[in-house]
Amino acid sequence: EAEVAQSPRYKITEKSQAVAFWCDPISGHATLYWYRQILGQGPELLVQFQDESVVDDSQLPKDRFSAERLKGVDSTLKIQPAELGDSAMYLCASSLSGPRREQYFGPGTRLTVT
């Protein structure tokens, strides 16, 4: 069964350092999402891609976060510089296009900023 792949699974970094997360969606899924899940909360959308284009990045803190999906397949989310408040689970999901399409989630990257 096809799955969304994410790496690394765990990341510990010091504040002010740069950190990057990688996501490989299910083959054929044009839509890719990055979510942030703070402990005890539901996931919150950071950015949505349709192919290589950003559809929605209204909740992405653009002063320190960036996301790209250059060839419309895999994607990278970067934080620079990391802050203590960025400690969270970062989830990637993918889907076929449209609102009725199920989003398939990867296992996530647990980020701890010290």
Next chain:
Amino acid sequence: AQSVTQPDIHITVSEGASLELRCNYSYGATPYLFWYVQSPGQGLQLLLKYFSGDTLVQGIKGFEAEFKRSQSSFNLRKPSVHWSDAAEYFCAVVLNSGAGSYQLTFGKGTKLSVIP
């Protein structure tokens, strides 16, 4: 503003007992509704979804949910809970944010503990 509310933060049930997890939404139109489950340290798995039609929907792992428009609710149920059902459950709604953006908005989750 549109929102999803899960009023129960933590529920504990005995194995074999029935389960109902509550979800209420605030949205101008009938939204698309989902229930996801998350095991510790894992991603989310879709249990079931409602778009239209029959208000009682069946999902995986023996779960079902009922959409009640008059109560703006979409409660998740299971007649007999198994120990492996212990996890965190999230209700979510798809919002059309415009320009092709269909954003999943999640509730804060309900953590389910199962007593043997």
